[in-house]
Amino acid sequence: MAVETAGEYDVIVLGGGPAGENAASYAIAGSSRTAVIVERELVGGECSYWACMPSKALLRPVEVRAAAQAIPGVPVGALDVAGVLRRRDSFTSHHDDSGQVRWAESEGIDVVRGHGRLAGERLVRVTAADGSTRELRARHAVVLATGSTAVVPPDLAGALPWTSRDVTNLREVPSRVLIIGGGVVACEAATWLAALGAKVVMAVRGSALLAKAEPFAGAAVAASLAADVRFGAVLDSVARPGARDTGEGNIHGGPVEVMLGGERLEFDEVVVAAGRKPATADLGLETVGLAPGRAVATDDHLAAVGEWLYAVGDVNGRSALTHMGKYQARVCGDVIAARADGRGIASRRFSASADHGEVPQVVFTQPQVASVGLTEAQAHAEGLEVEVVAVDIGTVAGAALHADGYSGRAQLLIDRVEDVVIGASFVGPEVAELVHAATIAVVGRVPVDLLWHAVPAYPTVSEVWLRLLEARRG
Numbered sequence: 001m002a003v004e005t006a007g008e009y010d011v012i013v014l015g016g017g018p019a020g021e022n023a024a025s026y027a028i029a030g031s032s033r034t035a036v037i038v039e040r041e042l043v044g045g046e047c048s049y050w051a052c053m054p055s056k057a058l059l060r061p062v063e064v065r066a067a068a069q070a071i072p073g074v075p076v077g078a079l080d081v082a083g084v085l086r087r088r089d090s091f092t093s094h095h096d097d098s099g100q101v102r103w104a105e106s107e108g109i110d111v112v113r114g115h116g117r118l119a120g121e122r123l124v125r126v127t128a129a130d131g132s133t134r135e136l137r138a139r140h141a142v143v144l145a146t147g148s149t150a151v152v153p154p155d156l157a158g159a160l161p162w163t164s165r166d167v168t169n170l171r172e173v174p175s176r177v178l179i180i181g182g183g184v185v186a187c188e189a190a191t192w193l194a195a196l197g198a199k200v201v202m203a204v205r206g207s208a209l210l211a212k213a214e215p216f217a218g219a220a221v222a223a224s225l226a227a228d229v230r231f232g233a234v235l236d237s238v239a240r241p242g243a244r245d246t247g248e249g250n251i252h253g254g255p256v257e258v259m260l261g262g263e264r265l266e267f268d269e270v271v272v273a274a275g276r277k278p279a280t281a282d283l284g285l286e287t288v289g290l291a292p293g294r295a296v297a298t299d300d301h302l303a304a305v306g307e308w309l310y311a312v313g314d315v316n317g318r319s320a321l322t323h324m325g326k327y328q329a330r331v332c333g334d335v336i337a338a339r340a341d342g343r344g345i346a347s348r349r350f351s352a353s354a355d356h357g358e359v360p361q362v363v364f365t366q367p368q369v370a371s372v373g374l375t376e377a378q379a380h381a382e383g384l385e386v387e388v389v390a391v392d393i394g395t396v397a398g399a400a401l402h403a404d405g406y407s408g409r410a411q412l413l414i415d416r417v418e419d420v421v422i423g424a425s426f427v428g429p430e431v432a433e434l435v436h437a438a439t440i441a442v443v444g445r446v447p448v449d450l451l452w453h454a455v456p457a458y459p460t461v462s463e464v465w466l467r468l469l470e471a472r473r474g
């Protein structure tokens with residue numbers, strides 16, 4: 001097939017997920033620079049169609065129903081599964097990316113469809129679905145933003161397990177589901193599957209859910225998940241004699257036979273939530289001296305090679321969260337713009353410093369888990385001298401109003417030497433919105449004394465901050 005040469009752009013971005021979109025947009029904003037996004041599937045990426053958006057659209061009705069159940073006098077009906085799935089589909093735009101393509105064009109960004117690979121310095125080769133190939137050359141920068149893909153262990157592949165893509169885009173709710181894994185994706189999927197009517201078993205290799213969070217967070221989720229959680233699980237075999245791939249989101253044919261810790265169990269679907277790997281296997285990394293299949297390491301300007309190759313989002317392995325990928329992309333876009341204009345990049349704006357220990361995350365389980373910064377174990381591992389302050393969120397008037405019997409816990413981790421908050425964790429119904437105040441305190445290294453003057457409104461759940469500071473005073 002002939003190679004069409006060579007579209008020239010100032011900036012070429014491989015991958016049109018949230019990170020790629022932001023990198024392209026920031027790199028050319030307010031300038032006459034040109035940018036192109038190369039996308040092999042849908043502009044908007046994993047987050048928009050198979051990850052954040054559909055999962056949160058499935059979890060919100062579950063949360064709302066639980067909130068109503070916690071208040072006497074509020075009528076509570078069963079979830080309308082078809083209605084929940086319809087609303088989920090509206091959030092994924094029925095896998096139609098024309099809205100995001102229009103956004104790109106409105107920003108002055110071209111979109112080229114196809115699989116992009118590096119073919120040398122500042123050179124990208126794109127293979128379209130029909131096999132035709134074209135070359136793109138970058139005047140300033142190439143940004144890798146190809147995200148990550150689900151890991152399916154080879155011994156499970158034959159049973160056609162669902163990945164996160166299938167379980168977020170489910171069309172029917174399987175009656176009996178085995179979820180392999182105990183991390184965020186596993187716990188969130190268990191939450192919506194159980195609420196939509198599935199009988200869920202979780203096979204967790206370790207001894208806790210959400211092992212990277214504070215131990216009390218995983219314990220609270222385990223205690224309230226409507227699932228049979230098996231810790232220390234050993235999967236002896238997973239087989240699907242009648243396996244048949246009927247396509248994404250459909251129930252694959254035949255039951256799955258599982259030997260779990262010596263017990264024989266049968267499921268309609270198995271969901272593998274065993275982690276993700278950076279999408280770098282077929283990216284032409286070897287043409288620029290990098291190793292395929294691994295995360296693309298970067299400096300804090302998100303540069304991977306010289307001043308021309310950058311990597312943002314899941315692909316660089318720094319923090320696999322949409323908001324962190326977008327943050328890196330803003331920094332990266334600003335760095336590219338500054339370098340193209342011959343400006344310096346010494347100021348803090350040009351460095352992705354928050355990647356190092358200031359990352360916020362929300363797990364939308366019941367209860368929710370919202371955290372930022374270090375956990376106690378991480379602080380100890382870093383040799384920091386810390387004080388742990390924890391309170392029961394249910395003692396706050398705003399929480400009592402929020403739900404009868406509100407149960408939750410808030411914890412601050414205070415660096416004793418600097419007297420600043422370096423970590424915060426909240427567990428409880430709808431605590432997601434509490435975490436940004438903590439993020440500001442952590443990133444701003446606000447002295448605890450000064451936090452006294454950040455007065456939370458009455459009667460809100462945020463008054464837990466006051467309880468925490470009072471507990472600190474003793």
Ligand SMILES: Cc1cc2nc3c(=O)[nH]c(=O)nc-3n(C[C@H](O)[C@H](O)[C@H](O)COP(=O)(O)OP(=O)(O)OC[C@H]3O[C@@H](n4cnc5c(N)ncnc54)[C@H](O)[C@@H]3O)c2cc1C
Nearest residue numbers: 015017018019040045046051116146147313314320321322
């Ligand atoms: C089930 C689930 C739920 C999640 N929920 C949340 C959440 O609530 N909040 C949160 O912050 N994070 C969440 N995440 C993580 C989040 O989805 C990722 O961190 C985010 O999508 C990463 O964005 P990205 O732009 O780096 O990559 P992606 O979103 O993966 O986009 C990469 C894009 O690159 C394209 N691509 C790949 N290779 C090539 C190539 N060679 N040529 C051309 N195009 C290519 C892909 O098709 C894709 O469109 C969730 C993840 C999962 C699996």
